[in-house]
Amino acid sequence: MSMPYLTPSIRLRKTPFSNRVDRAGAKAYTVYNHMLLASYYETPEEDYRHLKSAVQVWDVAVERQVEVKGPDALRLVQMTTPRDMSRMQDDQCCYIPMVDVAGKMMNDPVAVRLSQDRYWLSLADSDMLLYCKGLAAGAGLDVEVFEPDVSPLAIQGPKADELVSRVFGEDIVSTRFFRHKTINFQGQDMIIARSGWSHQGGFELYLDGSQYGEAVWDALFEAGRDLDVRAGCPNLIERIEAGLLSFGSDITMDHTPFEAGLGKYCNLDRAVGFLGHAALSALTEPSKQIRALEVDGSAVPAINHPWPLHNASGDPAGYISSSTWSPDFNTNVTIAMVNREQWDAGTVLTAKVPGGDRTATVREKFWI
Amino acid sequence: MSMPYLTPSIRLRKTPFSNRVDRAGAKAYTVYNHMLLASYYETPEEDYRHLKSAVQVWDVAVERQVEVKGPDALRLVQMTTPRDMSRMQDDQCCYIPMVDVAGKMMNDPVAVRLSQDRYWLSLADSDMLLYCKGLAAGAGLDVEVFEPDVSPLAIQGPKADELVSRVFGEDIVSTRFFRHKTINFQGQDMIIARSGWSHQGGFELYLDGSQYGEAVWDALFEAGRDLDVRAGCPNLIERIEAGLLSFGSDITMDHTPFEAGLGKYCNLDRAVGFLGHAALSALTEPSKQIRALEVDGSAVPAINHPWPLHNASGDPAGYISSSTWSPDFNTNVTIAMVNREQWDAGTVLTAKVPGGDRTATVREKFWI
Numbered sequence: 001m002s003m004p005y006l007t008p009s010i011r012l013r014k015t016p017f018s019n020r021v022d023r024a025g026a027k028a029y030t031v032y033n034h035m036l037l038a039s040y041y042e043t044p045e046e047d048y049r050h051l052k053s054a055v056q057v058w059d060v061a062v063e064r065q066v067e068v069k070g071p072d073a074l075r076l077v078q079m080t081t082p083r084d085m086s087r088m089q090d091d092q093c094c095y096i097p098m099v100d101v102a103g104k105m106m107n108d109p110v111a112v113r114l115s116q117d118r119y120w121l122s123l124a125d126s127d128m129l130l131y132c133k134g135l136a137a138g139a140g141l142d143v144e145v146f147e148p149d150v151s152p153l154a155i156q157g158p159k160a161d162e163l164v165s166r167v168f169g170e171d172i173v174s175t176r177f178f179r180h181k182t183i184n185f186q187g188q189d190m191i192i193a194r195s196g197w198s199h200q201g202g203f204e205l206y207l208d209g210s211q212y213g214e215a216v217w218d219a220l221f222e223a224g225r226d227l228d229v230r231a232g233c234p235n236l237i238e239r240i241e242a243g244l245l246s247f248g249s250d251i252t253m254d255h256t257p258f259e260a261g262l263g264k265y266c267n268l269d270r271a272v273g274f275l276g277h278a279a280l281s282a283l284t285e286p287s288k289q290i291r292a293l294e295v296d297g298s299a300v301p302a303i304n305h306p307w308p309l310h311n312a313s314g315d316p317a318g319y320i321s322s323s324t325w326s327p328d329f330n331t332n333v334t335i336a337m338v339n340r341e342q343w344d345a346g347t348v349l350t351a352k353v354p355g356g357d358r359t360a361t362v363r364e365k366f367w368i
Numbered sequence: 369m370s371m372p373y374l375t376p377s378i379r380l381r382k383t384p385f386s387n388r389v390d391r392a393g394a395k396a397y398t399v400y401n402h403m404l405l406a407s408y409y410e411t412p413e414e415d416y417r418h419l420k421s422a423v424q425v426w427d428v429a430v431e432r433q434v435e436v437k438g439p440d441a442l443r444l445v446q447m448t449t450p451r452d453m454s455r456m457q458d459d460q461c462c463y464i465p466m467v468d469v470a471g472k473m474m475n476d477p478v479a480v481r482l483s484q485d486r487y488w489l490s491l492a493d494s495d496m497l498l499y500c501k502g503l504a505a506g507a508g509l510d511v512e513v514f515e516p517d518v519s520p521l522a523i524q525g526p527k528a529d530e531l532v533s534r535v536f537g538e539d540i541v542s543t544r545f546f547r548h549k550t551i552n553f554q555g556q557d558m559i560i561a562r563s564g565w566s567h568q569g570g571f572e573l574y575l576d577g578s579q580y581g582e583a584v585w586d587a588l589f590e591a592g593r594d595l596d597v598r599a600g601c602p603n604l605i606e607r608i609e610a611g612l613l614s615f616g617s618d619i620t621m622d623h624t625p626f627e628a629g630l631g632k633y634c635n636l637d638r639a640v641g642f643l644g645h646a647a648l649s650a651l652t653e654p655s656k657q658i659r660a661l662e663v664d665g666s667a668v669p670a671i672n673h674p675w676p677l678h679n680a681s682g683d684p685a686g687y688i689s690s691s692t693w694s695p696d697f698n699t700n701v702t703i704a705m706v707n708r709e710q711w712d713a714g715t716v717l718t719a720k721v722p723g724g725d726r727t728a729t730v731r732e733k734f735w736i
Contacts (some may be wrong), residue, residue: 005396007407008672010559010689011493011616012398028373030380031399034493034616039375079505101505106498125379125402127495130474131502137447137469137643138506147621248379248402253515275505304376321378 003028012036014284015061016151016213019184028125032062034124038233044306045327048237051200052328055159056232057220060197060204061151063109066121066129070143076136079275080106080128082257088113093178093193096121097257097265098128103279105255106131108247108262110195112180112206120206122152124247151207153216159227160202166223168192172203180206185219188212197234199242199368236324240333243292243366250290250321250335256283259337261290288318288339293349293365299325300353308352309336309360315344317349320360329367338362371396380404382428384519392599400430400493406601413545413695414604419568420696423527424600425588427520428565428572431477432498434489435612438511441485444504447643448474450625452635456481461546461561464489466496471647473623474499476615476630478563480548480574488574490520492615519575521584528570529593533642534591536560540571556580565581565602567610567736578677604692604718608701611660611734618689618703620657624651629658656686656707660731661717663700667693668721674698676720677704677728685710685717688728697735706730 006012006029013035015021026038038059039048050056068076078085081096088094090113098121107128112120121128132145155164161173168183172192175181180193181206190208194201207213221229245251250307251260258266258279268274268281293309306319318338326333334351342349345364350357374380374397381403394406406427408415414458418424436444446453447456449464456462458481466475466489475496480488487495501514523532529541540560543549548561551573558576562569575581589597613619619628625648626634636642636649661677673688687705694701701720710717713732718725 003373003376004394005371007396007398008371008670009398009617010671011614011672012672015672026372028375030375030377084603101499123434127498130495130499133468133474134499134502134504135506136502138509139501141506244572249377302376303378304380305382 002036002225006031010269015059016207016210017059017061017153017217020214020262021059021231026231033064033123033127035062035064039225040233041231044236046323047232048235048327050228050230050233051157051198051232051238054228054230055155055157055163055224057217057228058154058156058232058234060154060234061179061207063122063152064129065148065150065206066094066123066132067118067146067148068121068132068143071117072118072141072143075273076119076132076141076143076145077111077119078271078273079135081130082266082268082271082276082280083273084270086270086272090115090180091181091193095265097260097262099257099274099276099280100129101275103256103276103283104253105220105247105251105257105260106253107308108245108251112191112193118289120148120150127246149210151210151213153205153207154196154202155205155220156198156202156232157200163200163220163227163229164192164203164225167219175203183240185212185216196224197244198238199244200238237326237333240322240324240335241326241329241367245290245335246322256280256286258284258286259289286340288337289343291336291338291343292366293320293334293336293338294361294363295320295334295351296359297332300332300358301355309338309342310350310352311342312348320351326367333367334360374399383427384575384578385427385429385521385585388585389427389599394412394601395600401432401491401495403430403432405430408601409599412604412692415600416603416695418596418598419525419566419600419603419606420528422596422598422624423523423525423531423570423592424598425585426522426524426600426602427524428602431490432497433518433574434491434500435514435516436489436500437486439485440509440511440733441487442515443641444490444500444509444511444513445479445487445643446639447503448499449638450634450636450642450644450648452638454638454640458483459547459549461548461563463633465628465630466499467625467644467648468525469643469647471624471644471651472621473615473619473625473628474621476619480559480561482559487492488516488518493522494615517578518578519578519581521555521573521575522540522564522570523588524564524566524570524600525568531588531592531595531597532560532571535587536633545569553580553584565612566606567612568606596684605694606703608690608692608703609694609697609735611703613658613703614690622652627651627654627657635685654708656693656705659704659711660734661688661702661704661706662728662729662731663688663691663702663719663721665700668700669723675707678718678720679710680716688719694735701735702728
């Protein structure tokens with residue numbers, strides 16, 4: 001079952017950019033938030049080379065937005081996260097673990113503050129719209145919760161600044177990391193943030209109105225021809241090298257933010273009103289945690305189920321959740337959930353990889 | 369983009385039966401509740417012929433369960449649905465529209481009552497676990513909400529009674545429609561209901577413990593060899609003929625249950641505590657509604673976006689959401705959302721099908 005076919009259905013939603021993605025030659029897809037997401041165009045390796053050297057336009061409309069708007073907007077968002085939301089500024093984006101009353105992860109979106117009373121949650125792969133609706137209804141909050149017609153388009157790579165400058169104006173280049181500015185496209189205001197799911201730098205445009213999708217896409221490709229702009233998508237190799245965690249793969253609803261290595265985003269002393277406060281306060285010392293793990297030998301196969309890790313005595317030590325061959329580091333780069341006893345850098349483990357056991361070594365940090 | 373590849377990922381969860389499904393030769397998949405669901409084995413047409421004449425075993429673990437358990441369990445479930453839950457019996461299953469405070473659909477599961485204080489919601493494709501968690505947290509309900517390790521396996525087709533009788537005992541055949549009984553498999557109690565997402569009759573076993581998955585599968589195939597038992601899955605042709613609606617395709621979060629044709633499941637006078645009561649009470653007269661619609665001409669292509677419907681004057685009349693050629697009815701069978709002015713049986717419309725306009729006729733009922 002290495003590369004099965006995906007049956008078309010209108011339940012698997014298209015995006016405002018889908019026709020362009022198809023025309024650009026997406027070769028395979030995944031499904032994310034009930035929507036189609038390309039997984040590569042040329043090959044994962046060729047896409048990776050290009051991402052690291054030029055600029056790509058990514059249809060990441062799958063990062064669906066939950067808009068939370070009204071007098072209780074801040075209160076609702078703070079109920080869902082241990083990150084302190086109280087000092088966020090109106091042009092700010094914050095990566096937030098969203099955590100339930102038991103202290104377990106439900107999503108890890110970027111929260112975008114539009115005003116004190118208005119937020120977008122730019123989601124990973126779970127229907128947090130429903131959690132927010134349930135919470136608002138249950139607690140009787142004075143807030144609207146809905147999915148706006150907003151679809152992120154990422155511009156990523158070392159030439160992203162140049163491309164964005166040409167299309168949206170030089171002023172945009174001064175945007176700081178995880179801050180946003182407003183641009184105007186064909187009369188429509190939209191925000192653009194310096195952010196994105198790669199380590200190569202770039203922006204995410206929050207397309208405000210599906211009807212502008214193809215025009216924005218075309219403007220970027222027209223202006224970027226001499227920059228070798230290409231269609232791209234989140235790249236498996238690059239994101240593992242950079243330690244960008246995938247909710248649903250590396251982090252699941254069974255994990256606490258501390259297990260996910262997101263302790264630095266937990267301000268338990270200041271996140272007043274966070275519903276998981278009591279539970280999470282008792283879980284700050286995890287017994288397992290995300291680690292970068294290097295796996296020896298030739299390129300590992302594609303991963304579609306967790307690969308167990310064992311210690312020298314043959315006892316369970318955790319599992320690998322994301323894995324691929326890295327051309328630049330000439331090794332298998334993986335993300336693993338490793339037990340406390342084995343998580344120190346330099347610990348050597350055995351990975352149960354299809355095709356045979358491999359030696360695996362816990363690293364201090366991710367690769368880039 | 370008719371049949372793209374689906375990239376493997378551990379985020380797309382496997383089921384307790386996935387290895388058997390793969391071995392049985394599933395040719396294409398979809399993604400449903402973050403899990404893999406086969407979409408056909410031989411061809412959709414061959415699967416359909418076989419489903420109508422023999423018996424199939426379907427991996428429908430994608431119908432993830434939300435378990436709601438505790439003193440406020442009934443209260444929570446009733447908050448989410450306009451269907452009266454108060455008279456449900458302990459061996460009963462109920463198809464329930466789940467509706468938000470604005471009167472819009474969020475899911476249409478089968479609710480399974482295990483006891484007065486314990487329910488499973490056997491979900492369509494949205495994370496209602498999160499809505500229920502949010503509601504419980506927001507309203508401070510005395511209830512546990514979680515996803516149990518329960519994975520439905522459907523046995524469908526005219527020979528389903530015979531097969532189930534052989535494997536789980538003759539007593540199971542006396543189970544009434546949408547009622548459940550308890551069986552014991554290798555020492556583990558599990559419930560089995562007379563239900564399933566086809567019109568051919570059969571059962572859904574709620575596999576209670578992933579570790580029993582392959583053994584149950586194998587027992588069914590061993591016992592059913594002379595019945596020509598085969599692996600199957602919800603069949604597009606058969607489910608459209610039978611008018612089985614697909615949440616996310618035919619029904620979306622933009623629709624009320626009345627638009628979805630689910631008015632008979634709305635007991636607004638008796639569903640005390642349903643949070644959408646006020647909103648839905650004002651929406652009982654929809655301006656559009658689900659209809660069976662026959663489309664003339666040769667077999668239509670696969671549908672991956674809504675096909676617009678126009679009336680004789682060229683004005684919008686709605687859209688087609690599900691569509692396929694029916695060998696048994698020798699026509700294109702479709703499900704459409706049709707405007708009130710055009711929804712009477714016999715109304716002739718124009719369907720904007722890729723490849724050219726088609727004549728389409730509203731029917732009184734679905735085909736079977």
